[in-house]
Amino acid sequence: MRFELNGQEVEVDAHPMRRLLDVLRVECGLTGTKEGCGEGECGACTVLVDGEPVCSCLVPFAQAGGTSVVTIEGLGGKHPLQRAFGDHGGAQCGICTPGMILAAVALGPNPTLEQVRVGLAGNLCRCTGYEAIYRSVLGAYEAVDDRRPAAEAPAVGGGSKADGGAAFGTGADGGRSDVAGAGRSRSNGSGADAGAGSAGKAGL
Amino acid sequence: MPQPAVAADDPSPSIPPTPAVGRSVPRKDAAEKVSGEAKYVDDLTLPGMLWGRTVRSTVPRARIKAVRLCFDTAGFTVVDHTDIPGRNVVALIEEDQPFLAAGEVRHIAEPILLLAHEDRDTLMAAKVEIDYEILPPVLDMLASTEALKRLSIDKGDLEAGFAEADLVLEGEYRTGSQEHVYIETNGMIAVPEPDGGITLMGSLQCPYYVHKAIKPLMDLPGDRVRIVQAETGGGFGGKEEYPSLIAGHAALLARKSGRPVKIVYDRGEDMWATTKRHPAIVRHRTGVTRDGRLTAMEVDVVMDGGAYVTLSPVVLSRGCIHAAGAYRCDHVRITGRAMRTDTPPNGAFRGFGAPQTLFAVEAHMDRIAEALGMDPVELRERNALRPGDTTATGQEMQEDCAALDVLREAVERTDFHRKREEYRGTGRGIGLSLFFHGSGFTGSGEVRLASRAALEATETGVRILVGSSEIGQGTRTMHAQIVADAMGLPYEQVETALPDTAKVPDSGPTVASRTCMVVGKILQNCAAEMISRLGGLTPMEYARRHGPLVVSQDYVPPGDVKWDDDTYKGEAYAHYGWGCNVAEVEIDPDTFEARCTAFTAVEDVGKAIHPVLVRGQIEGGSAQGIGWALNERVVLVEGAMANATLTNYTIPTTLDTPPMDIVIMERPGKHGPHGAKGVGEMPIDGPAPAVVNAIRHAGLDVREIPATPEVLMAAAPSEEAACASS
Numbered sequence: 001m002r003f004e005l006n007g008q009e010v011e012v013d014a015h016p017m018r019r020l021l022d023v024l025r026v027e028c029g030l031t032g033t034k035e036g037c038g039e040g041e042c043g044a045c046t047v048l049v050d051g052e053p054v055c056s057c058l059v060p061f062a063q064a065g066g067t068s069v070v071t072i073e074g075l076g077g078k079h080p081l082q083r084a085f086g087d088h089g090g091a092q093c094g095i096c097t098p099g100m101i102l103a104a105v106a107l108g109p110n111p112t113l114e115q116v117r118v119g120l121a122g123n124l125c126r127c128t129g130y131e132a133i134y135r136s137v138l139g140a141y142e143a144v145d146d147r148r149p150a151a152e153a154p155a156v157g158g159g160s161k162a163d164g165g166a167a168f169g170t171g172a173d174g175g176r177s178d179v180a181g182a183g184r185s186r187s188n189g190s191g192a193d194a195g196a197g198s199a200g201k202a203g204l
Numbered sequence: 205m206p207q208p209a210v211a212a213d214d215p216s217p218s219i220p221p222t223p224a225v226g227r228s229v230p231r232k233d234a235a236e237k238v239s240g241e242a243k244y245v246d247d248l249t250l251p252g253m254l255w256g257r258t259v260r261s262t263v264p265r266a267r268i269k270a271v272r273l274c275f276d277t278a279g280f281t282v283v284d285h286t287d288i289p290g291r292n293v294v295a296l297i298e299e300d301q302p303f304l305a306a307g308e309v310r311h312i313a314e315p316i317l318l319l320a321h322e323d324r325d326t327l328m329a330a331k332v333e334i335d336y337e338i339l340p341p342v343l344d345m346l347a348s349t350e351a352l353k354r355l356s357i358d359k360g361d362l363e364a365g366f367a368e369a370d371l372v373l374e375g376e377y378r379t380g381s382q383e384h385v386y387i388e389t390n391g392m393i394a395v396p397e398p399d400g401g402i403t404l405m406g407s408l409q410c411p412y413y414v415h416k417a418i419k420p421l422m423d424l425p426g427d428r429v430r431i432v433q434a435e436t437g438g439g440f441g442g443k444e445e446y447p448s449l450i451a452g453h454a455a456l457l458a459r460k461s462g463r464p465v466k467i468v469y470d471r472g473e474d475m476w477a478t479t480k481r482h483p484a485i486v487r488h489r490t491g492v493t494r495d496g497r498l499t500a501m502e503v504d505v506v507m508d509g510g511a512y513v514t515l516s517p518v519v520l521s522r523g524c525i526h527a528a529g530a531y532r533c534d535h536v537r538i539t540g541r542a543m544r545t546d547t548p549p550n551g552a553f554r555g556f557g558a559p560q561t562l563f564a565v566e567a568h569m570d571r572i573a574e575a576l577g578m579d580p581v582e583l584r585e586r587n588a589l590r591p592g593d594t595t596a597t598g599q600e601m602q603e604d605c606a607a608l609d610v611l612r613e614a615v616e617r618t619d620f621h622r623k624r625e626e627y628r629g630t631g632r633g634i635g636l637s638l639f640f641h642g643s644g645f646t647g648s649g650e651v652r653l654a655s656r657a658a659l660e661a662t663e664t665g666v667r668i669l670v671g672s673s674e675i676g677q678g679t680r681t682m683h684a685q686i687v688a689d690a691m692g693l694p695y696e697q698v699e700t701a702l703p704d705t706a707k708v709p710d711s712g713p714t715v716a717s718r719t720c721m722v723v724g725k726i727l728q729n730c731a732a733e734m735i736s737r738l739g740g741l742t743p744m745e746y747a748r749r750h751g752p753l754v755v756s757q758d759y760v761p762p763g764d765v766k767w768d769d770d771t772y773k774g775e776a777y778a779h780y781g782w783g784c785n786v787a788e789v790e791i792d793p794d795t796f797e798a799r800c801t802a803f804t805a806v807e808d809v810g811k812a813i814h815p816v817l818v819r820g821q822i823e824g825g826s827a828q829g830i831g832w833a834l835n836e837r838v839v840l841v842e843g844a845m846a847n848a849t850l851t852n853y854t855i856p857t858t859l860d861t862p863p864m865d866i867v868i869m870e871r872p873g874k875h876g877p878h879g880a881k882g883v884g885e886m887p888i889d890g891p892a893p894a895v896v897n898a899i900r901h902a903g904l905d906v907r908e909i910p911a912t913p914e915v916l917m918a919a920a921p922s923e924e925a926a927c928a929s930s
């Protein structure tokens with residue numbers, strides 16, 4: 001069957017009912033796509049099919065015919081989101097990371113915090129509590145020439161502010177190091193918190 | 205800090221490198237993880253490799269009468285207990301657990317038979333029938349008469365303490381099991397070596413635990429057993445002891461077939477068969493004066509150990525040591541027992557017994573405050589441990605005791621008292637928890653471990669040789685920072701060798717929040733030793749002129765840490781981290797669903813070697829704790845997990861996880877590198893009690909977790925709910 005894989009036309013011979021996940025990992029040898037549950041719950045197997053994030057563990061290979069599939073390998077390690085996940089601690093154990101990054105790619109540039117929360121709701125991460133993932137996605141589109149996480153990030157998403165993590169100006173001299181304020185600004189007022197949460201849901 | 209002499213080939217000879225410690229330098233493993241290049245065990249394929257599968261019991265207790273293979277066995281490798289060349293026991297604390305059941309099964313999902321085949325579908329389709337003579341199982345820890353471990357901690361004179369009390373309050377608190385749900389399931393590859401040895405690669409936290417277990421199983425000397433950690437997709441304790449079992453299975457199949465064998469569990473098997481957090485029932489009886497001083501604390505802890513001992517004695521031990529909470533009290537008795545049941549063994553899970561007992565004491569403290577008509581913050585202020593106070597084991601608190609600091613910071617930061625008033629009667633609630641967590645192995649554990657670490661000078665810098673594993677928490681990065689600063693080298697010139705028992709020394713298991721405080725300290729000592737051996741050269745220069753140089757150091761127990769295993773008296777841990785969590789909840793008046801809407805964590809870690817990593821631990825641990833508090837429910841039916849899928853056992857998603865405000869506090873301890881005291885586990889100690897105390901504030905007397913809608917609904921009538929039972 002023919003389809004486009006990471007920008008290249010490919011012809012792959014596999015059973016039409018074989019999971020796209022297995023075809024990518026085994027026949028195509030692209031092991032960056034991970035399996036976390038095999039039942040559509042965790043999103044670790046997320047790839048982009050014609051630009052849409054799908055759980056490749058649920059897609060029979062037959063459905064991939066004629067489509068354009070993008071896996072984590074297709075981003076070439078150079079996507080701003082990949083850099084940002086490294087810089088902001090968005091990847092800990094890394095097993096959710098490829099799927100998480102591809103789901104974030106599908107959100108397009110400069111998503112709001114609410115869009116990120118809703119857009120990543122199908123991707124489970126057990127390590128981060130998601131906060132560093134939000135910082136990564138929101139931080140990815142800051143000025144490209146700024147290698148380090150910015151202290152003054154552009155306002156994103158209705159006044160929510162992307163955290164730098166640079167705010168981690170941990171007092172070098174020991175004693176008390178208050179890294180407060182390092183949170184996204186929504187963390188600084190509980191009213192805003194609740195608002196962010198419900199707005200996220202409403203966005204669904 | 206000692207600086208090695210400057211080498212001619214150093215690009216910036218006169219400028220010492222910027223210290224790495226305290227800065228959020230780039231993670232060593234980031235590039236591979238974000239690009240998809242990192243290789244986890246399921247990403248590895250070896251020539252001629254077979255797939256392995258475990259056939260397990262479907263009844264909790266029985267004698268095995270017959271095993272029938274109902275398939276064409278051509279192309280299959282079949283292994284049962286009679287194929288074991290050595291001893292059929294998983295060597296850990298006790299030797300009671302077999303690798304493969306021999307005649308009797310003692311829990312559901314117990315391994316009985318192993319199959320391997322080169323085609324996975326054929327393998328999975330193979331049907332095996334087992335006839336059992338069913339025996340009556342013991343499934344309830346309170347009905348069990350078989351204790352895997354009992355212990356007691358005594359301080360002062362309990363009766364005298366109760367005599368001083370104006371009020372005595374009792375209560376029982378229950379915590380459910382919890383599944384780790386590392387997103388990468390367990391997996392292992394075994395490779396038979398030409399010399400009769402075996403190499404194992406897999407998802408694991410503790411290479412030397414696997415090494416210890418495989419030697420007697422395969423009847424091999426240590427140098428013929430090689431364990432290599434593959435990239436590991438999360439552990440949380442779930443890959444502390446269980447990988448030994450999978451490794452043994454893969455090794456047995458590889459030995460018999462003469463080919464590499466890969467076993468990777470699917471999610472259902474991983475949830476159904478592997479270890480979980482010990483469920484616990486904790487009873488408190490507490491004496492308190494009218495003005496809120498704790499006069500006596502009597503605590504009884506029961507944990508469900510499951511069918512085999514595994515790590516239950518030490519889980520119980522840590523749980524009991526933390527059971528009186530972060531409070532001073534002159535008269536304390538803590539008793540604990542871990543009971544054997546015919547259920548899959550419970551094991552290590554982040555926090556290791558402490559989250560269970562800290563949940564109980566913190567929920568109990570809010571009930572005491574309520575009974576006294578006192579503000580819960582004031583009650584805690586009154587009793588919080590201060591420098592000079594002693595814990596239940598008689599350990600004197602040092603200057604780094606930060607209980608009051610974290611409490612005050614969290615209260616002020618969240619505007620706790622204003623919200624407490626404002627939310628009354630609105631279906632919203634706000635609650636807090638105060639907690640501490642001892643770092644490193646309990647008591648004399650570190651002395652017994654006698655960990656070792658090594659450093660190697662190479663032509664490009666130095667290489668760290670430790671058995672500590674990277675499981676997402678940032679081991680490689682954090683160790684490299686400590687070594688870079690200790691050597692006066694740029695962070696980029698420090699690398700970490702892959703944990704491989706053929707190449708790295710046994711630096712102890714990667715558990716118990718010890719990897720920074722204990723192993724990091726040994727590495728600092730290695731660096732000092734190396735500098736003294738370099739004779740003024742840089743490591744690179746030395747390696748180029750004289751070849752590689754390896755120095756190693758052993759753990760040196762701090763002189764002022766004394767512990768008595770028999771009486772449970774003394775310094776239970778070298779250091780404690782301190783934390784205060786504040787949770788806000790909203791309760792749906794129709795569905796009784798409680799949602800955590802905001803969360804604040806103030807946690808003292810001694811020193812944040814890498815602030816982004818530390819914050820990641822706090823956020824991730826908090827989310828895991830909130831999940832345990834509200835919706836992670838392991839449903840056991842006839843001793844088996846009945847909801848062993850991610851559809852039916854739900855962990856927090858982005859939409860369930862509240863915004864978090866994190867404050868990292870630094871009250872350095874004397875023994876860790878740069879004062880670091882550990883951070884991996886503490887964050888899961890506080891969320892559950894903070895959430896349940898918020899639910900109490902919203903009007904529901906809940907004393908168990910997970911606080912599901914059913915639990916909340918049952919608490920709703922709240923006639924005389926309020927308390928003061930005794």
Ligand code: FES
Nearest residue numbers: 036037038043057
């Ligand atoms: S593996 Fe596809 S959703 Fe989990």
Ligand code: FES
Nearest residue numbers: 093096125126127
């Ligand atoms: S980083 Fe480990 S699951 Fe997300």
